[in-house]
Amino acid sequence: MRPVAPAADATPAAGHVPALTAPGARTIAALDLVIAQCRACPRLVAWREQVARERKLAFRAETYWGRAVPGFGPADATVLIVGLAPAAHGANRTGRMFTGDRSGDVLFAALHRTGFASQPASTSAGDGLRLRDIRITAPVHCAPPDNTPTPQERARCGPFLTRELELLAPTVRVAVVLGGFGWQALLRTLQDAGWVIPRPRPAFGHGAAVHLTHPDGRSLQVLGSYHVSQQNTFTGRLTPEMLDLVLVQARHLAGLAPPSSG
Numbered sequence: 001m002r003p004v005a006p007a008a009d010a011t012p013a014a015g016h017v018p019a020l021t022a023p024g025a026r027t028i029a030a031l032d033l034v035i036a037q038c039r040a041c042p043r044l045v046a047w048r049e050q051v052a053r054e055r056k057l058a059f060r061a062e063t064y065w066g067r068a069v070p071g072f073g074p075a076d077a078t079v080l081i082v083g084l085a086p087a088a089h090g091a092n093r094t095g096r097m098f099t100g101d102r103s104g105d106v107l108f109a110a111l112h113r114t115g116f117a118s119q120p121a122s123t124s125a126g127d128g129l130r131l132r133d134i135r136i137t138a139p140v141h142c143a144p145p146d147n148t149p150t151p152q153e154r155a156r157c158g159p160f161l162t163r164e165l166e167l168l169a170p171t172v173r174v175a176v177v178l179g180g181f182g183w184q185a186l187l188r189t190l191q192d193a194g195w196v197i198p199r200p201r202p203a204f205g206h207g208a209a210v211h212l213t214h215p216d217g218r219s220l221q222v223l224g225s226y227h228v229s230q231q232n233t234f235t236g237r238l239t240p241e242m243l244d245l246v247l248v249q250a251r252h253l254a255g256l257a258p259p260s261s262g
Helices: 018-024 028-036 042-054 102-113 151-168 180-192 240-253
Strands: 079-082 134-137 174-178 209-213 219-225
Touching (some): 018 028, 018 151, 079 180, 174 180
Parallel strands (some): 079 134, 079 174, 174 219
Antiparallel strands (some): 209 219
């Protein structure tokens, strides 16, 4: 499936520039709506809509979301998971981050084991799953070809992550970053927002941890984990135990009670 699409740095559609639309969102719910309506990146819009039209054989009978995918989780979360971007036949199909693909199977099972999710699997936006104390987002909100957004696309989408962090500021204490792309994107976003980033910039790695401060007195613990991609989980580079340890650490740093053993 190869799209014929405009250049990634083509002029965004009028009225769909995140740097202009994101700051006006006064609540998480309003931001989610703004994100879902975004058409700022011509290449990503063309790809996500082509995927939604052509569909995967296994999902031929389904109607794909085919739009930008907002974050998922409570507006008063104390922990924020930062991924990469929606999967073409996962969140681009279901409309909910990490839902409906193998990566999501791994992530939601871990969130359930560690007390953050009400059930161990997520197959659709209407499956009844609820997140507790945690929210899931990404630095890029549209499914990119080959799972690879361009630097221009990441930068253009960046104001959404900036605004999400601002709206979560009263409660969020920990960010768990899945993969090196999300790690670099989050640190750039935080630096642009005035957070003090150590020099040299902290390197990504599974189990990496850095404590960041803001001149206004806020603090944020940033934890790194290998991404829950099949490439990592099928090869054993990331095991369920490894992921659980990072999420349990996030609970502890956020001041949350340990997950129930029952």
